[in-house]
Amino acid sequence: QKTYPDSVCLQYPLHRLLNSHCFCLLKNGMGLIIFFLCAYVPKTEAHCKWAEVLKDLERIKTSKDIDVSLYTANADEDVKCQQLVIGCFLLETEVINQECRIKNCSKKQDVLNILKNGNETYEQSKLTSTKSKKCKQCEEYEEKNFTEFVQNFVKVIQRDCK
Numbered sequence: 001q002k003t004y005p006d007s008v009c010l011q012y013p014l015h016r017l018l019n020s021h022c023f024c025l026l027k028n029g030m031g032l033i034i035f036f037l038c039a040y041v042p043k044t045e046a047h048c049k050w051a052e053v054l055k056d057l058e059r060i061k062t063s064k065d066i067d068v069s070l071y072t073a074n075a076d077e078d079v080k081c082q083q084l085v086i087g088c089f090l091l092e093t094e095v096i097n098q099e100c101r102i103k104n105c106s107k108k109q110d111v112l113n114i115l116k117n118g119n120e121t122y123e124q125s126k127l128t129s130t131k132s133k134k135c136k137q138c139e140e141y142e143e144k145n146f147t148e149f150v151q152n153f154v155k156v157i158q159r160d161c162k
Contacts, residue, residue, distance in 0.1 A: 087122060
């Protein structure tokens with residue numbers, strides 16, 4: 001009878017691994033529950049594709065040197081209009097960027113980051129979006145101040161993360 005040294009070499013470490021303390025926990029019900037919970041939690045807490053944009057929006061929301069009125073969609077717009085609404089927020093962020101360049105505002109880099117990361121994420125998610133004929137054009141939304149604009153932008157993005 002032939003012996004296969006490669007399989008013997010692999011079987012011993014595998015045997016040791018399965019009998020180790022970590023896998024002893026799997027022999028009882030509580031250990032199995034803990035194992036599956038630990039394996040499942042990272043997947044349910046998936047990284048939001050808008051996370052970087054949200055961080056930068058948090059940084060600029062208190063800016064005192066950005067003073068503009070912007071077309072601002074409501075956070076509770078129809079879900080079928082979500083992509084168009086985000087597109088409008090990104091277009092209006094271009095206005096903020098222009099304002100920052102003119103006034104040399106302190107949050108200029110954060111605004112640029114929002115545009116860069118936001119446009120990348122927007123282009124990726126645009127492929128799977130659906131549109132409704134009742135969606136408004138950007139200019140149809142009410143003009144609001146910078147603070148309200150940022151608050152609504154954050155709400156819209158958070159809704160897209162769920």
